[in-house]
Amino acid sequence: MPHVYIQDIAEHVEKEVTLKGWLYNKTDKGKLRFLLIRDGTGVIQTVVFQKNVSPEVFQATDTLAQESSLVVTGTIRKDERALGGFEMDVRNLEVIQVADSYPISPKEHGTSFLMDNRHLWLRSARQHSILRIRSEIIKACRDFLDDRGFTLVDTPIITPAACEGTTTLFGLDYFEEKAYLTQSGQLYNEAACMSVGKTYCFGPTFRAEKSKTRRHLMEFWMIEPEVAFADLDDIMDLAQEHLCSIVQRVLTERTEELKVLERDTTLLETIQSPFPRISYHEAFDILEKEGTQTPRGSDFGGTDETIISSQFDRPVIVHRFPTAIKAFYMQPDGENPELALCMDILAPEGYGEIIGGSQRIHDYDLLSERIEEHHLPREAFQWYLDLRKYGSVPHSGFGMGVERVVAWICGIDHVRETIAFPRMLYRMYP
RNA sequence: UCCUCAGUAGCUCAAUUGGCAGAGCAUCCGGCUGUUAACCGGAGGGUUGUAGGUUCGAGUCCUACCUGGGGAGCCA
Incomplete structure (x- = not known):
């Protein structure tokens, strides 16, 4: 019999096929047993009638516990009573392994x-849907950038120094030399974009901050595009189109998964260009009207x-934060050097910052000055300064936190469910 | 790191003023030809997070510690 996947079951009505999967649930009605089987692409109800199968096969269904692995062969038919509208009439059943008492009921x-x-929770319907949506989001990101002529350039995980200075890094011993796990590929992206013009990196990043909130992981994934000759407006446009394309893709390709998650998709359908753009000071006008405790001039808190x-x-772009509270490499605004040419994009529904980006300083002397001011080790940044000596051009880029985007699109309240094996404060098992 | 809440059967939770350790699910046994977290009958399952203290008596009160949840700061 041909092995088919449950997602394609509608093409096999009135035919005999074989399914390979795991027992999702079982209902025993005496001489009639319902086995709910999942195979990674879907779930289908199968029925085992005592009179339709051999005594051995019927007896085998006795022993089946949740998550037992099995191969079933039978005829597919439409049946309104079954979940999903299709059902298999089982003729033969082979048990691969009878599962131990499964902890997740x-x-x-x-x-x-x-x-x-x-490691077991991943099999449940919600987690399965999240994994599939995450995969679709990453594919959408890569397709979007690849289609626009970006070149993927992988940046190193092990780095000799902090990318942005003071944030806490995971240190490691690199043959008796001090090394760190990367917190961003950006600085390397800046070198790469001077070669290929438009580049991006996609990889894990690490922050050793002892953060313990629904928005934080110690290890998370970032997509970071970087574009030569682009200014702040250019990358605000890019980021906006990027987010729209991701949301559209998930809405069209992962409808079933969004349904499992009970996501209100009307809130995603409104995600269209253009996004509102407000300056840092305009944002503070709103905050002060709402009675924030945060003083103007400092960064936003989570509630802000x-x-x-x-x-x-829809997502809101907040641009031109005070230079004093931003990273050393950000280009000051020509009209007011107290402000940096940077932007954050805040997702709706309280999901917070999902993108942060800026125009980078391309002037050698200014960058050199900033490195001094921030007390950064000059030797470690010599290569980075070099980029400003050999055909320096204005350039800009942003970083998008994959887990936060997945959390927002899925409508789930904690980023720990957006990655298969989250690394969190006080938890790295399994 | 700080604030806050919690820890009782494999899981989710009860246990009155300090007075016999309980239920549902899961597991095992039995019944049922249309179940959707099926249902009905039965059985097994406990160092009440750890250590100390108060008391005739502690799951319950006190102290310390451990583990975890929620939040803050910081960040994507």
Whole structure:
């Protein structure tokens, strides 16, 4: 019999086929047994009638526990009573392995228990849907950039110095030399874009901050495009189109998964260009009206981000933050050097910052000055300064946190569910 | 790191003023030809996070520690 996947089952009505998968749930009605089987592409109800199968096959269904692996052969037919509208009449069944008593039952569980069993939790419908949407989002990112002539250039994971200075890094011993896990590929992207014009990197990044919130992971993935000759306006446009294309892709390609997650897709359908663009000071006008505790001049807190984003039905771009609170490499605004040519994009529904970007300093002397001011080790940044000596051009880029985008699009409240095996403060098992 | 809440069966949770350790699910046994987290009957399953203290008596009160959840700061 041909092995088919459940997602294609509609093409096999009234035909006999073979399915390979795992037992998702079982209902026993005496001489009639319902086996819910999943195979990674979907779930289907199969029925085993005692009179239709051999005594051995019927007896085998006795022993089947949740998550047992099996191969079933039978005829597919339409049946309104079955979940999904199709059902298999089982003729033969081969048990590959009878599962031990499965810890994750269809009933409720606590977060701690589920995280301890993350390797098994991945099989549940919600987690399965999130994994599939994450994969689609990453594919959408790569397609978007590849289609626009970007070249993927992988940046190093092990780095000799901090990219942005003071944030806490994971250190490691590199043959008796001090090294760190990267916190961004950006500086290397700047070198790459002077070769290929438009580049991006996609990889894991690491922050050793002892952060413990729904928006934080110690290890997370970032997409970082960098474009030579681009200014702040250019990358705001790019980031906006990028986000729109991701949302569109998930809406069209992952409809079923969004349904499993019970995501309100009307909130995603409004994600269209143009996004509102407000300056840092305009954002603070809103915050002060809403009575924020945060003083103007400092960075937003988590609740501030929620207040700002809740004013809009689509992502909001906040640009031109004070230079004093931003990274050393950001280009000051020609009209007011107190402000940096940078932007953050805040996702709606309180999901907070999903993108941060800026125009980079391309003047050698200014960059050199900034490195001094920030007390950064000059030797480590010599190669980075070199980029400003050999055909320096204005250039800009941004970084997008994949997990936060997945959380937003899926409508889930904690980034720990957006990656298969999250690394969190006090938790790195399994 | 700080604030806050919690830890009782494999899981989710009860246990009155300090007075016999309980239920549902899961597991095992039995029943049922249309179940959707099926249902009905039965069985097994406990160092109440750890260590100390108060008390005739502690799951319950006190102290310390451990583990985890939620939040803050910081960040994408």
